[in-house]
Amino acid sequence: KKFFAVIGLGSFGYYVATKLAEKGYEVIAIDIDENKIDDISNKVTHAIQLNALDEKGLKEVGLMDVDVAIIAIKDIATSILLSSFLKEDLKIKYVVAKASDQKHGKVLEKIGVDRIIYPEIESAERLAKNLISPSIFDIIELSSSHNLVEIKAPDIFVGKTLEEIDFRKRFDINIIAIKRNQPSTTETYKLSYEESIIISPSPKERIIEGDILVMVGLKEHLEKIEKL
Amino acid sequence: KKFFAVIGLGSFGYYVATKLAEKGYEVIAIDIDENKIDDISNKVTHAIQLNALDEKGLKEVGLMDVDVAIIAIKDIATSILLSSFLKEDLKIKYVVAKASDQKHGKVLEKIGVDRIIYPEIESAERLAKNLISPSIFDIIELSSSHNLVEIKAPDIFVGKTLEEIDFRKRFDINIIAIKRNQPSTTETYKLSYEESIIISPSPKERIIEGDILVMVGLKEHLEKIEKL
Ligand SMILES: Nc1ncnc2c1ncn2[C@@H]1O[C@H](COP(=O)(O)OP(=O)(O)OP(=O)(O)O)[C@@H](O)[C@H]1O
Numbered sequence: 001k002k003f004f005a006v007i008g009l010g011s012f013g014y015y016v017a018t019k020l021a022e023k024g025y026e027v028i029a030i031d032i033d034e035n036k037i038d039d040i041s042n043k044v045t046h047a048i049q050l051n052a053l054d055e056k057g058l059k060e061v062g063l064m065d066v067d068v069a070i071i072a073i074k075d076i077a078t079s080i081l082l083s084s085f086l087k088e089d090l091k092i093k094y095v096v097a098k099a100s101d102q103k104h105g106k107v108l109e110k111i112g113v114d115r116i117i118y119p120e121i122e123s124a125e126r127l128a129k130n131l132i133s134p135s136i137f138d139i140i141e142l143s144s145s146h147n148l149v150e151i152k153a154p155d156i157f158v159g160k161t162l163e164e165i166d167f168r169k170r171f172d173i174n175i176i177a178i179k180r181n182q183p184s185t186t187e188t189y190k191l192s193y194e195e196s197i198i199i200s201p202s203p204k205e206r207i208i209e210g211d212i213l214v215m216v217g218l219k220e221h222l223e224k225i226e227k228l
Numbered sequence: 229k230k231f232f233a234v235i236g237l238g239s240f241g242y243y244v245a246t247k248l249a250e251k252g253y254e255v256i257a258i259d260i261d262e263n264k265i266d267d268i269s270n271k272v273t274h275a276i277q278l279n280a281l282d283e284k285g286l287k288e289v290g291l292m293d294v295d296v297a298i299i300a301i302k303d304i305a306t307s308i309l310l311s312s313f314l315k316e317d318l319k320i321k322y323v324v325a326k327a328s329d330q331k332h333g334k335v336l337e338k339i340g341v342d343r344i345i346y347p348e349i350e351s352a353e354r355l356a357k358n359l360i361s362p363s364i365f366d367i368i369e370l371s372s373s374h375n376l377v378e379i380k381a382p383d384i385f386v387g388k389t390l391e392e393i394d395f396r397k398r399f400d401i402n403i404i405a406i407k408r409n410q411p412s413t414t415e416t417y418k419l420s421y422e423e424s425i426i427i428s429p430s431p432k433e434r435i436i437e438g439d440i441l442v443m444v445g446l447k448e449h450l451e452k453i454e455k456l
Pocket residue numbers: 007008009010011012013030031032033036050051052053072073074075078348
C-alpha cells in the first residue's frame with residue numbers, strides 16, 4: 001500500500017492528508033507551523049514540525065521512503081526548491097505540487113514534478129462548465145434516482161460473459177467499465193497502478209474473480225445487484 | 229442565454245469569468261482593484277471597478293438583471309453581506325459563493341446562497357481519490373485511446389431506436405446517455421436547465437432531432453460517428 005507525505009497544511013494540504021489517512025493510508029504530514037501540526041496530529045500517521053527547506057530534517061524523518069509526496073505550499077521559491085530536492089536528491093517516484101498560476105506551474109514541470117494542481121483554476125473551470133450545462137457525471141451524482149456505483153463482482157457472475165448475464169434485460173443497468181487487477185506493466189501512477197480498466201466492455205467479456213463492476217442505473221436496480 | 233456576474237477577480241473569479249465568456253456568455257466582471265479590471269476588460273462583456281459593498285453602484289450597473297451571480301471574494305464579512313444583498317434585495321435567482329472553510333460555508337447556506345464552492349477542499353478530495361485509484365472518468369479523460377464525447381445526433385439516426393442503429397456492433401461504442409431539450413419542468417439550475425438527461429438509455433429509446441449523444445469508446449471509432 002502506498003506511503004504518502006504532505007508538506008504544507010493550508011486547506012489544500014490538510015484535506016489531502018486527512019482524506020488519504022481516512023482511507024487507511026500511511027501519511028506523514030509536515031508544516032513549519034506548530035499549530036497546524038497539533039491540529040492534525042491525531043488524524044495522520046505522523047505529524048512533524050519542520051521547515052520544508054530543512055533537507056537534513058526531511059531526510060531524518062524518512063521522507064525518501066514515501067511513494068508519493070504532495071507539496072502544498074504557495075510560495076513559489078519554496079515549492080521549487082523543495083520539488084527539486086524531492087525528485088533529484090531523495091528520488092521520490094511521484095511528486096505532486098500545488099501551483100498558484102501557470103508561470104509557477106511551468107517551472108515545476110521543467111524540474112520534473114509529476115503532476116501540477118491548480119485548485120482555484122480547476123474549481124473555476126468545473127463551476128463554469130457546470131453552470132452552462134450540468135455534465136453527465138454531475139447528473140449521475142446529483143440525480144436523486146440514478147447512481148454510479150462500483151461493486152465487486154458477485155460470485156454467481158464469475159466465469160460468465162456480460163452477454164450471458166445480460167445486465168440490461170435482467171437488472172436494467174449499464175456496465176460502463178470493469179476494473180481488473182493485473183500486474184502493472186508500467187511504473188506510472190497516472191493510469192493503471194496495479195489495475196487495468198476495461199472501458200465499455202464487450203458483451204463477450206468474461207468476468208474474473210475480483211473484478212470491480214462500474215455500473216450506472218436506477219438506485220433500486222443497483223441495490224438488487226449489491227444484494228447478490 | 230444566461231447572463232452572469234462575477235464579483236471578485238482573484239484566480240478563481242478570473243477563471244470563472246473568462247471561461248464563461250469564452251463559451252459565448254454575457255459576463256459582467258466586478259472588482260475593487262483597477263488592475264484586475266484592466267487585465268480582464270477585453271475578455272468579458274463588461275468589467276467594472278466597484279466595491280462589492282457599494283449597493284447603489286451594483287444596482288446602477290444592472291446587476292439585478294443577471295441570472296447567475298458568482299461571489300469570488302474570500303473575506304467572510306464581505307461575502308456574507310454581498311450574498312444577502314444579491315438574494316434578498318436584488319432577488320437574483322441563482323447565487324454561487326466561494327467559501328474559505330466549512331464555518332463560512334454554513335453561514336452562506338443559511339442566508340440562502342444556492343451553491344457553495346470550496347476550491348481547495350474539492351481539489352484536495354479529487355487528488356486524494358485520484359492518487360488512491362484513478363476514477364473511471366479520469367481514466368476516460370486520461371486514456372490515450374479512449375474518449376468520452378458528446379455529439380449532436382447525425383440525421384441518419386433520427387427516428388431510429390438505439391437497437392435499430394446497433395451502436396455497439398456497428399461502431400463498437402457505448403451510448404451512456406442522451407441529452408434532450410425539453411421545456412424545463414422545474415426552475416432549478418441544478419439539474420436540468422432546459423435539458424433532460426436520459427441516463428443509460430434503453431435500446432428501445434428512439435432518437436429525436438437535436439438529441440445529444442454522450443458516448444464512450446476508442447477514439448478512432450468515435451471519429452467515424454463524428455463524420456456521419
Ligand atoms: N518553508 C515552509 N516549511 C514548512 N511549511 C511551510 C513553509 N512555508 C509555508 N508553510 C506552510 O504551508 C501551509 C500553506 O500555506 P500557504 O501560504 O501555501 O497557503 P494557504 O493559503 O494557507 O493554502 P491553502 O490555499 O491550501 O489554504 C501553511 O500551513 C504554512 O505554515
